């Protein structure tokens with residue numbers, strides 16, 4: 001691998017085939033975060049190392065800290081990033097990004113770049129055993145960190161019908177949430193719902209003939225809602241954004257350097273709203289300026305090559321008070 005530019009590194013080494021996941025909006029992330037040699041990068045969601053390895057190649061020799069809740073992904077990202085930046089200090093921490101400030105303090109680093117690419121990686125979805133996919137049968141699990149105590153099957157078994165309905169309505173934004181919850185509640189009386197195929201079948205039945213009018217597989221929103229709930233994803237993001245705010249308020253004395261660049265990629269409207277609000281508050285308080293006027297989205301070409309990029313939204317800010325984009 002060459003280390004002349006992040007672009008070269010990315011082009012050589014970003015295939016889904018090789019790593020189980022294709023990084024979304026990679027060129028925009030590099031452009032907006034403007035990595036410099038000797039810089040310090042924290043990737044809060046290392047995944048398969050697509051963004052991390054490209055950023056690492058650009059800062060080499062620098063410092064790159066990787067976090068992930070999924071120990072397998074973290075290990076893969078670590079190896080890939082070490083190959084991309086052989087002269088850098090690279091460390092991996094199996095942790096939720098809620099604790100990013102503590103991790104940075106413990107390692108004695110202050111980040112010039114923070115990237116968070118939320119949600120799940122393609123290899124996680126494509127592994128039936130993880131329970132994220134309604135296309136293949138597997139245990140109804142959905143935990144990003146397999147040491148977490150509660151699985152999706154536990155939620156489907158233990159929540160009341162009305163709690164299931166409101167979870168699918170709020171986190172999945174599914175218009176048929178009540179019909180789906182009713183179906184689940186009726187079905188679990190006679191047979192526990194412990195597999196992805198079983199749940200997907202129940203959701204399809206709840207949709208009935210309406211499934212014909214759905215662009216997405218009927219189970220898409222239910223599965224997304226359960227995944228977000230199992231992993232407490234919205235609260236984790238809230239805490240990450242809170243840590244970014246605290247660092248901005250510390251004006252360079254916290255875990256982000258005084259002109260640090262922060263890029264967040266989200267795939268869900270609720271997440272994007274959280275990011276938008278939090279970044280706007282920092283800009284209003286003159287603690288940061290906007291690097292993206294509107295969220296950046298994937299081009300048609302990128303979506304054709306990588307359909308999961310379709311719903312990606314990238315927002316970025318830089319700490320400090322240069323003039324924001326309007």
Ligand SMILES: C[S@@+](CC[C@H](N)C(=O)[O-])C[C@H]1O[C@@H](n2cnc3c(N)ncnc32)[C@H](O)[C@@H]1O
Nearest residue numbers: 023045047048049050051068069070096097117
């Ligand atoms: C979309 S993937 C990241 C892909 C990565 N940017 C790449 O290019 O390969 C999201 C990753 O974030 C991890 N993740 C999700 N929520 C997390 C959290 N709260 N803390 C740490 N990691 C998290 C997931 O386990 C997954 O590996």
